[in-house]
Amino acid sequence: MAETQRGTEMNAKNRARYRLFEILSPLMFAILILSFWVGGTRSNITTQPPVASQTTDFAVGRSPSAILFDGTNIWVANQLGDNLMKLSPSDGSNLGTFPTGTRPVALAFDGANIWVANKFSNNVMKVRASDGILLQTIKVGRGPEALLFDGSSVWVANGGDNTVTKLRQSDGATCTFIVGTRPVALAFDGNNVWVVNNDSGNVTKLRADDGTNLGTFSAGREPMGVAFDGVSVWVTNFYSKNVTRLNTDGSVKDRVAVEDGPAGITFVGGFILVVNYGSRSVSQIEPQSGRVVHTFAVGRGPLSLAFDGSNIWVANGGSNSVSKVKTQSQGPTP
Numbered sequence: 001m002a003e004t005q006r007g008t009e010m011n012a013k014n015r016a017r018y019r020l021f022e023i024l025s026p027l028m029f030a031i032l033i034l035s036f037w038v039g040g041t042r043s044n045i046t047t048q049p050p051v052a053s054q055t056t057d058f059a060v061g062r063s064p065s066a067i068l069f070d071g072t073n074i075w076v077a078n079q080l081g082d083n084l085m086k087l088s089p090s091d092g093s094n095l096g097t098f099p100t101g102t103r104p105v106a107l108a109f110d111g112a113n114i115w116v117a118n119k120f121s122n123n124v125m126k127v128r129a130s131d132g133i134l135l136q137t138i139k140v141g142r143g144p145e146a147l148l149f150d151g152s153s154v155w156v157a158n159g160g161d162n163t164v165t166k167l168r169q170s171d172g173a174t175c176t177f178i179v180g181t182r183p184v185a186l187a188f189d190g191n192n193v194w195v196v197n198n199d200s201g202n203v204t205k206l207r208a209d210d211g212t213n214l215g216t217f218s219a220g221r222e223p224m225g226v227a228f229d230g231v232s233v234w235v236t237n238f239y240s241k242n243v244t245r246l247n248t249d250g251s252v253k254d255r256v257a258v259e260d261g262p263a264g265i266t267f268v269g270g271f272i273l274v275v276n277y278g279s280r281s282v283s284q285i286e287p288q289s290g291r292v293v294h295t296f297a298v299g300r301g302p303l304s305l306a307f308d309g310s311n312i313w314v315a316n317g318g319s320n321s322v323s324k325v326k327t328q329s330q331g332p333t334p
Contacts, residue, residue: 058092064315108147117144148186157183217250225265236262264304
């Protein structure tokens with residue numbers, strides 16, 4: 001893929017190439033549920049801002065699109081390699097490579113297992129985190145692009161048929177709900193699941209208990225990712241070079257300008273982190289002020305990110321690598 005020019009809008013040609021990677025926010029993923037469990041609410045957070053001090057890149061498979069931290073190891077989905085890699089967070093060494101379905105694009109962690117969404121296989125796989133053993137393959141909707149674990153169920157955004165599937169862990173029951181056009185990212189606010197509809201330019205709010213549609217709300221141009229910070233819902237808008245902050249009633253609170261092609265997003269350590277696909281960067285937003293407080297460089301075509309408690313990990317889809325960004329603290333947040 002040709003390098004996207006910094007600070008410019010994606011033209012039609014770049015957009016076509018970008019589609020090759022079939023970006024989702026990897027919220028997503030997985031990243032999003034990590035942010036929920038780690039973040040809680042801002043009122044009780046006394047953490048320190050991650051500030052980039054050193055970046056190290058590690059080679060992985062072809063077009064890594066999703067990344068997560070399971071509390072022990074880093075997992076990477078290589079969508080054009082059709083495999084899943086397990087990395088040591090200490091040195092980035094490969095602890096194992098495991099086959100997946102066709103075009104793995106999203107990851108989630110349920111406390112014991114890694115879930116993988118295989119976009120072109122129309123299924124999700126449940127892989128035991130301790131040893132990479134495949135435990136289950138479940139057929140879902142067409143073109144699954146995002147995953148979320150809400151503490152009891154796994155949610156799947158099926159971008160190809162405009163639906164979301166809920167897989168209940170307790171008994172294996174499944175339910176499917178209609179949302180907007182091409183759902184690509186998911187977030188959980190403790191009671192509701194927020195679904196980013198890329199082609200509709202909006203988000204849908206579903207009640208987690210029963211999937212009731214509680215409303216659809218405008219976001220921006222081709223929204224790609226979503227995260228919940230304990231108070232607000234943040235949505236990245238790929239072609240608007242900004243992030244929309246929504247109140248939980250769906251009204252727009254504000255919009256924060258970032259760099260070119262904001263895609264994956266997560267909330268960790270009291271901050272919103274956004275990967276900018278076109279600018280090869282990560283923007284760090286302080287939610288209280290809505291201000292970008294740091295921007296740091298990563299690899300080409302970053303798609304998603306995770307946090308291991310000390311380091312930010314970024315999946316660079318355009319350079320077949322992951323960046324480990326060592327952080328340093330500047331003092332507690334207010």
